[in-house]
Amino acid sequence: MMGINNNMIMNYYYFYYLIIIIFSNSISVFCQKQEQRIYCELITEPTIFTPEYNRVISHAELPVVKNELSITLKLYLESHGPGRERATRTPALWLRSGDSAPCPRFSITGDFDAGINLNNYGFLLNRWYHIAYTLSNLDKRMNLYIDGKWVGSFSMTNIQGQSFIFNDSPLYIGRNFDWNGFTGQISNFRYYNFRLSHSEVLMDYSGVDPTKHNGNDECLNNSFVYLAMAFFLGIMVMILVGILFIPSIIIRRSYQAIPNSM
CATH class of the missing domain: 2.60.120.200 (Jelly Rolls)
Known part of the structure; x- marks a missing residue:
């Protein structure tokens, strides 16, 4: 069970980083358009x-x-x-x-x-x-x-x-x-x-x-805004995933801690 829990946590962090990458790429495309x-x-x-x-x-x-x-x-x-x-x-x-x-x-x-x-x-x-x-x-x-x-x-x-x-x-x-x-x-x-x-x-x-x-004011300002949005969205996803999965992990661990009556 510990292996499954570790995989869940790793997938959870991969998902968080995926969100950051998606927003970073969007910012990069936006800045390139501004620089044309x-x-x-x-x-x-x-x-x-x-x-x-x-x-x-x-x-x-x-x-x-x-x-x-x-x-x-x-x-x-x-x-x-x-x-x-x-x-x-x-x-x-x-x-x-x-x-x-x-x-x-x-x-x-x-x-x-x-x-x-x-x-x-x-x-x-x-x-x-x-x-x-x-x-x-x-x-x-x-x-x-x-x-x-x-x-x-x-x-x-x-x-x-x-x-x-x-x-x-x-x-x-x-x-x-x-x-x-x-x-x-x-x-x-x-x-x-x-x-x-x-x-x-x-x-x-x-x-x-x-x-x-390359560092025009509008692009930089929007970059900070989108990075902040990505950061807080990632935090919210972490909290949401934690609410959904951490209780089940605790329950499973508590169940395993019950001594065998035999």
Whole structure:
């Protein structure tokens, strides 16, 4: 009988470890899906822009975007531009006339020209800036970073009824087709198919590729949650099995302890 009881206990522990393995594999698959993130570097070396010059990128050349995107670039201004056009575009980043204050714009449900104006922040001339612009339908939020610092955001108020409206139009860099652009330079212009977290913005700012960063925040957070669920589920299974089998083991051992009347 002792051999049977030991086998039962061993099977019980094997079952517990099997649960842990199943949850661990699920977490691994989940993280792999989260890491399938790409970007396209549209401009690498510093490129001179004038009010009459622009770069036009067709929609087919850009990574496929579903619910999120990010754009990062380095900008150098030699003079302030004449202004910006208020047109439907997701994403759009305009520079205000006179002081080149950044004005990130986008289209959302019910508003073709939503966004923010950083009235107290104007780009200085003759110096480089790193800009990161992120959009997420999942978070219902736009964030703007300059030189790695979070400087502005926009959050939707009608969470259920509003979304960012992405489009399949070309991407214009430097100037739009009807308006003059700026005088200066752009380099390291990257278009991501996901929302960069603040830590990933800092990686891009320092020259590190965020898509090769395996420990993204969302994956790690979900990993801890699933591991905790697996641990407590395993504990509950151990308790349940113990309730079902330990009494019978005790009864059998007690029965064996009764002396033979013969």
